[in-house]
Amino acid sequence: MKNKLPNITTDFSSWYNDVVYRSDLADTAPVRGCIVIRPYGCQIWESIKTILDKKIKDTDHENIMLPLLIPESFLRKEAEHIEGFAPELAVVTHAGGKKLEESLVIRPTSETMMYHMFSRWIKSWRDLPLKLNQWCSVVRWEKRPRPFLRTSEFFWQEGHTAHATEQEAHDEALLMLDQYIDLIQNYLAIPVIKGEKPESEKFAGAKNTYTMEAIMPDGKALQMGTSHHIQQSFGKAFDIAYQDKDGKLATPHFTSWGATTRLIGALIMTHGDQKGLILPPKVAPIQVVIIPIIKANQDNQAVLEEAQKIYSELKQSGIRVKLDLDATQTPGAKFYNWELKGVPVRIELGARDLESQSVTIANRLTCKKESIALTEISHMISKTLDDTQQALFQRAEARNQELTKRGNKLAEWGPILNKENGAYIVGWCQSDACEDKLKSCKATIRCLIATNESPECFACTKKSLGDIVVAKAY
Amino acid sequence: MKNKLPNITTDFSSWYNDVVYRSDLADTAPVRGCIVIRPYGCQIWESIKTILDKKIKDTDHENIMLPLLIPESFLRKEAEHIEGFAPELAVVTHAGGKKLEESLVIRPTSETMMYHMFSRWIKSWRDLPLKLNQWCSVVRWEKRPRPFLRTSEFFWQEGHTAHATEQEAHDEALLMLDQYIDLIQNYLAIPVIKGEKPESEKFAGAKNTYTMEAIMPDGKALQMGTSHHIQQSFGKAFDIAYQDKDGKLATPHFTSWGATTRLIGALIMTHGDQKGLILPPKVAPIQVVIIPIIKANQDNQAVLEEAQKIYSELKQSGIRVKLDLDATQTPGAKFYNWELKGVPVRIELGARDLESQSVTIANRLTCKKESIALTEISHMISKTLDDTQQALFQRAEARNQELTKRGNKLAEWGPILNKENGAYIVGWCQSDACEDKLKSCKATIRCLIATNESPECFACTKKSLGDIVVAKAY
Structure with a gap:
């Protein structure tokens, strides 16, 4: 048996880190800040991709494939954009055996390339709205990498749209935020707080940045994806102009929105326990593992046949099931391994189970074992998977409620937040000076939310202009 | 109406080039040698991906995501490999605002990165076979770019496997070649010639390179994908060693295999005609377009309602159907547009059709129009799509037979090939000197095939060691 995982609480x-690598989600790579996403992690990303891609297409967006390399001058066309991304760029200076006349950067995001293309494609009001998306990887050189959470190369989708009116762009940014929230809450079983970023945390070039934040079990907030209403200045910088219905030249309004492989990191942290991963059934690469209990001194034929039968039955009914026939591992080692990998349900089947025409079902989340009649398997497995999906969300939501408190003045909750983490909902006058005071507890404004229940700013005596969520951030 | 396409024959x-850009498959990009793959092209690639990904998984391979950037030193570890790829590399020298200690190259292919990981993952005979695949883009700086056919960045899948025995690796390379052939012949409707590359055309680092070549309508050959049995020297260069069943250290045997967005180029050339694209129904983003014939001076309500009904009915039965309601274009302009885009079937529906409870079906391939009873639509559309899929393959195969001739001596067919293109099946003694003589007609050996029906080499009087296909190549 391998070493135990480090203590999840302390x-x-x-x-x-140990769970990421030992559950075979990913491995370290020989390039600083990068990881190799192994098949088990890749399957989770493929599930997320399938769900989100359908939502993107159902909301009338089309996929596109833009070049990986962007002329350096493109980045400089929009002042805020280059200021935000310059320190993180990876630069190609040589290609085809020669020094390039103009260096190319590996895309840190594709607004600039997309807007160059928009200027070719948007000529008339008939060309709007233009709603595109791409699935790709981007590179932002990372000083403090952590697998899935911050890597120098990461995988994502980036949506880019152009609209005739500001209202339409605004609605689009919020519509796509809602698509993300549906994915994250109803498939990944992670509750999120919906809100808007303050000026200091906005995307480089955004007018508004909308966000979903999830509170991790250690009380720190994780940004789960963002949706931006982009500044019209991009349209001017990239010469995007079209004839409106009145024949006048106009500049479109833009959005962009992205969600990344960081979501896998959120899954790991939100649901895992001391034994390892717990994967929500809707995105688990393996929902059920069947382990026949083979013994050296008995005839195992009947057990193996029944295991195969159950495997076929579950597979037929659309369940992602694995039959573990590895003869080099003991059942105990297999239990350990599939628990580490977070498979929601384990079916054990030995000679004694077979005698009573039943199997043993072990629930990864509740750790309970139950004996089930063979005739009941399909039904009970479906029910257990549904229950697990629900229970994971509820457990995370209950924990969030414990970790998220309403706060009054910084002097009261600041020292506690500094020491114990957690999130505080407080009022804010929207001044930079007050925001700055959060440094005293290493926290930041994660987002502005829709309520306005605090009478005063957390740091001064001015009236609050709306509630904010304050926490330390990943 | 737009200008006509250039003459397809002359x-x-x-x-x-005109078809690629005007049918909206792709657009030029502001980076030398790159293209932007637009939604219409992207949808074809997604179809290809879905079909091939299933084949890859059904043959027990798993997907993985490796880093885009590879330390330059990795490429140098295997002598033939770096010699083949050095002139095409794009090199990152700066990242995160600093000059890198070691430059990184953007992957031209991922053998070196994969083999570095293999050396971590393959320790025991139990770890074999290891069968992995990734979908990504790669960069090889291209001197003479052509959209889809040769681009500096292109999209592909690259499979990489490791096996205990040479025989197993050999079988794997051929198994994956057969997966490609099934995709290309039975979905893309392109007949191919299966064979092996001569020494001069092998992948840099391969022991054997297997290939499928398709003969394009202009008589030039297009390599459609390759599958390599890789040299064991990679195992030594990357320190990949495992304990075999007898406890001895052994080096695995490897394969790699890839198919690219070039397949889209092959589709365009193989099936297109003077009006534009003709897409095989199995991969056509839109299989059927419905065009209601709207007139300014009549009540169009009934026509529009029936069109909507037909749309729903076809969609329900799993057909990829588009209802073109664009009010700014005439029916004639729409016909032109959807013919250019190669939609296999067009349904026209006007007031007169409705009176007789019928629609008009226009077949993109045969150019025939037919009146069909409303009650027959689903059935007739399915039949027409099936027929078109078959007919496209048969048409391409018949043309191939015309373009491919058996040849005897170079002096006889060389001058004709030089002038008129086409493929010749001839004998070869397998000497470099004789191969070299093909330069006189700008042709190369496309592949060695399984037959051996020519008694003598095409260039000397020695005995032929097997038939080869000779043609000019894209």
Whole structure:
């Protein structure tokens, strides 16, 4: 048996890294800040992709494939954009055996390339709205990499749209935020707080940045994806102009929105326990593992045949099931391995189970074992998977409620937040000076939310202009 | 109405470029040698991906996501490999605002990165076979770019496997070649010639390179994908060693295999005609377009309602159907547009059709129009799509037979090939000197095939060691 995982309560950070690598989600790569996403992690990303891609297409967007390399001058066309991304760029200076006349950067995001293309494609009001998306990887050189959470190369989708009116762009940004929230809450079983970023945390070039934040079990907030209403200045910088219905030249309004492989990191942290991963059934690469209990001194034929029968039955009914026939591992080692990998349900089947025409079902989340009649398997497995999906969300939501408190003045909750983490909902006058005071507890404004229940700013005596969520951030 | 396409017979090359851009498959990009793949092209690639990904998984391979950037030193570890790829590399020298200690190259292919990981993952005979695949883009700086056919960045899948025995690796390379052939012949409707590359055309680092070649309508051959049995020297260069069943250290045997967005280029050339694309129904983004014939001076309500009904009915039965309601274009302009885009079937529906409870079906391939009773639509559309899929393959195969001739001596067929293109099946003694003589007609050995029906080499009087296919190549 391998070493135990680091303690999830006292050493969450080491626990996280160990789970990532030992459950075979990913491996370290020989390039600084990068990881190799192994088949088990890749299957989770493929599930997320399938769900989100359908939502993107159902809301009338089309996929596109833009070049990986962007002329350096493109980045400089919009002042805020280059200021935000310059320190993170990877630069190609040589290609085809020669020094390039103009260096190319590996896309950190594709607004600039997309807007160059928009200027070719948007000529008339008939060309709007133009709603595009791409699935790709981007590179932003990372000083403090962590697998899935911050990597120098990461995988994502980036949506880019152009609209005739500001209202339409605004609605689009919020529509796509809602698509993300549906994915994250109803498939990944992670509750999120919906809100808007303050000026200081906006995307480089955005007018508004909308966000979903999830509170991790250690009380730190994780940004789960963002949706931006982009500044019209991009249209001017990239010469995007079209004839409106009145024949006048106009500049479109833009959005962009992205969600990344970081979501896999959120899954790991939100649901895992001391034994390893717990994967929500809707995105688990393996929902059920069947382990026949083979013994050296008995005839195992009947057990193996029944296991195969159950495997076929579950597979037929659309369940992602694995039959573990590895003869080099003991059942105990297999239990350990599939628990580490977070498979929601384990079916054990031995000679004694077979005698009573039943199997043993072990629930990864509740750790309970139950004996089930063979005739009941399909039904009970479906029910257990549904229950697990629900229970994971509820458990995370209950924990969020514990971790999220309403706060009054910084002097009261600041020292506690500094020491114990957690999220605070407080009022804010929207001044930079007050925001700055959060440095005293290493926290930031994660987002502005829709309520306005605090009478005063957390740091001064001015009236609050709306509630905010304050927390330390990943 | 837009300008006509260049003449497909007399100016095939201009015809090809114009079709690519005017049918909205792709657009030029502001980076040398790159293209933007637009939604229509992207949808074809997604179809190809879905079909091939299933084949890859059904043959027990798993997907993985490796880093885009590879340390330059990795490429140098295997002598033939770096010699083949050095002139095409794009090199990142700066990242995160600093000059890198070691430059990184953007992957031209991922053998070196994969083999570095293999050395971590393959320790025991139990770890074999290891069968992995990734979908990504790669960069090889291209001197003479052509959209889809040769681009500096292109999209592909690259499979990489490791096996205990040479025989197993050999079988794997051929198994994956057969997966490609099934995709290309039975979905893309393109007949191919299966064979092996001569030494001079092998992948840099391969022991054997297997290939499928298709003969394009202009008589030039297009390599459609390759599958390599890789040299064991990679195992040594990357320190990949495992304990075999007898406890001895052994080096695995490898394969790699890839198919690219070039397949879209092959589709365009193989099936297109003077009006534009003709897409095989199995991969056509839109299989059927419905065009209601709207007139200004009549009540169009009934026509529009029936069109909507037909749309729903076809969609329900799993057909990819588009209802073209664009009010700014005439029916004639729409016909032109959807013919250019190669939609296999067009349904026209006007007031007169409705009176007789029928629609008009226009077949893109045969150019025939037929009146069909409303009650027969689903059935007739399915039949027409099936027929078109078959007919496209048969048409291409018949043309191939015309273009491919058996040849005897170079002196006889060389001058004809030089002038008129086409493929010749001839004998070869397998000497470099004789191969070299093909330069006189700008042709190369496309592949060695399984037959051996020519008694003598095409260039000398030695005995032929097997038939080869000779043609000019894209």
